[in-house]
Every structure is written in C-alpha cells, then in structure tokens.
Amino acid sequence: MLTWIRKHKRILLYGSSLALLLFLLRWLEFRFLVLSHAIDIYVGAIALMFTALGIWLTLKLTRPKTHTVIVEKEVYLPAETSSEINQSEIEKLALSRRELEVLNLMAQGMSNKEIADGLFVSLNTVKTHSSNIFEKLDVKRRTQAVEKSKRLGIIV
Template sequence: MKKTIFVFSALIIALLVLFKISTYSIISGDLDIEIMIAFVAILSFFVGIYFNRKPKKNNASETKSVDYKKIKELEITNRELEVLTHISEGLSNKEIGEQLFLSESTIKTHVSNLLIKLHAKRRTQAVQKAKELNIIL
C-alpha cells in the first residue's frame, strides 16, 4: 500500500513539474505544444503499461492439493471442513447456516471447534492456518 501511494505521489509531482516546464517552454517559444502533448501521451502510455502488468502466478500454488492426512490428524469432521470452506469465502455464521441448513448456534459450535483444533483465536487466523496446512485451497 505504501509503495502504491509513493508511486502515485511521485507521478503527480513529476506531471506537475512537467507541466510547469512546458508552460515556460511554450511561453518562451522554445517548444511547440504538439511536441509537449506527444511527450505527455507517451509518458502516460508507459505509466499505464507499468500499472497494468500482472504479477506472475506461482506454479506451486496451482499444484497444491488438499492434505487429507492433516485433516484426519487434526480430527476435523466433514461438516467442520464445509464450515471452514464457507468461512474462507467470507460468509457470516448466519449465511453459512442458511447454506448448510443448520442453525446459527450449530455453526457457532463448529467454528469454536475449528478454532480450538487449528489453535486460532479468530476466524481469519483459522483460515490462514488452514491454507498454510493445505486443508483448504
């Protein structure tokens, strides 16, 4: 986040300096306005390419599979695994209950059991640990 803010701040400052220099150059008659517009267009083109580049995907993440031995070792039930998957999708207890046709208190029980089994204090921490252990993808 800090890098993005820095890059945009630097870009804004660079454009302001460029416009100031171009104003003085045009007033003094040393530079045609068409050349300055072309320069700004080329600069904008390369900035757009820089921000549009996509990070390379890690091939290791594509080959990951669920570690069923770890699930068995942690004694996570199939229903708890379903709940954990829904938690990773960002659903609330009520939404998970509606999808699995269970009461909200039952979902809370499953979540509590998951937190204990994964040694986590929060749902987000449980999801993070589950991904690290390849329990969910």
C-alpha cells in the same frame, strides 16, 4: 599516530570542545562576577551554553526510532502439495466433514448466519462448529483459521 588522530578526530573534537566550554565557564565566572550587576550576562551565558548542551545531548543520545520493515521471503511449497488438499493434515487435526464444510465457507468470507442458511442449520450450530474448528486448529479467530488452514493446504 596521524591515522589514530584521524580515526578518532570526532572524539578528540568533542573532548576539546567540552574542555573549552569548561574553561569558558570558569573565565566568565571570574570576568563577570567582579563587575557589579553583570550577573545577568553571566546567567545568560550559562543558559545559552546549557541549552546548547541539552540540544547536543539529545541529538547524540536519543535512540533512533526503529521502523520495522517486513520483507516477505517467498517460500514455494512442493508442487504436489500446492494445488492438492492435504488429506493427512486434515486427519491429523481430526477435522470432521461438517467442520471442513464450515471452514470452507468461512474462507469464502461468509458470516455465521450465511453459513447457517447455506447448510440449513441454526446459527448456534455453526457457532459450535466454529468453536470446535478454532480449538482444533489452535487459533483464536476465523481469520486466523482461514489463514492457517490455507497455509497448511487444508482448504483451497
């Protein structure tokens, strides 16, 4: 019994506080309403109590703002695949030679214009290759393409 009380003392405390509050309200109502012009005090008390109630409610009931921390769990790739280029993955994705060239230059951080100049083709050609690469890799942007292809070991 004593342990139960100790265990739930917080609940008991809140419960009895609420009861006390209600009792106080009742008392105040009778006490002040018999006096003329005491309504202000009564209302003031009400205001105070319910302000406190609002504060208490908010503190108790607001959900804590969740802060997501991404912990990076290191997963080491098998030693053979780490440094080598994954040829089978390239074939699986059906990436052509030219597309791989463009992909590698992309990974160096080059713009489409720079890639075009480097490969002596037009900007439009590079854009076409890029679009085909993104479709084959199932990504939306060049940054994703670089990230994914590095992860898959397609490029160094």
